[in-house]
Amino acid sequence: DIQMTQSPSSLSASVGDRVTITCRPSQGISNYLAWYQQRPGKVPKLLIYAASTLHSGVPSRFSGSGSGTDFTLTISSLQPEDVATYYCQKYNSAPFTFGPGTKVDIK
Amino acid sequence: QVQLVQSGSELKKPGASVKVSCKASGYTFTTYAMNWVRQAPGQGLEWMGWINTNTGNPTYAQGFTGRFVFSLDTSVSTAYLQISSLKAEDTAVYYCARLAPEEYFDYWGQGTLVTVSS
DSSP states (O other), X not given: OOOEEEEOSEEEEOTTOOEEEEEEESSOOTTOEXXXXXXXXXXXXXXXXXXXXXXXTXXXXXXXXXXXXXXXXXXXXXXXXXXXXXXXXXXXXXSOOBOOOEEEEEO | OOXXXXXXXXXXXXXXXXXXXXXXXXXXGGXXXXXXXXXXXXXXXXXXXXXXXXXXXXEEOTTOSSSEEEEEEGGGTEEEEEEOSOOGGGOEEEEEEEEOTTSSEEEEOOOEEEEEOO
């Protein structure tokens, strides 16, 4: 099975900072990658699918890029409501494995 | 609007069974498969498997065979997760999540906390 890694595991940044999270599958998955946001104590929410397509209602400060084995989630200007754990997920085929998560908080 | 509403928290003793429900509304239930995801306390998201809501055919991820059963009642647009022979390590929040046609998870239930403790 394909393993998913994310880096960093956590980060702390100031409001307005640009934040970048990386996700690396152990094998190529084309663009079959989704990103989810889980705020503390809340339900995961879909942010991005097909590596770079923003889900309906997601603020434009979020963006995704990449293909194959190297993907990035970027928050262009970090806001207080972005404090959350972010998970990538592969969906090219089952198992639909999630990455271990990246915890983002405000400095 | 699409909604997935799960049953409430459960407290069970080791060895008991639990059945979690996930009632869908706002779309045709049999058009989209349903996934189950586990999140142990303080841990990440773990895909448990999915069920084809058209055929009822389940697929279980590694580590979720034997004691875990996915089922449906399409007459009430509801998916179920049953866990038998509960262990303390089954303590977790269990989410249902709809599988979009492109196979990411577009809608999630609110989660059901299952606590296993003597």
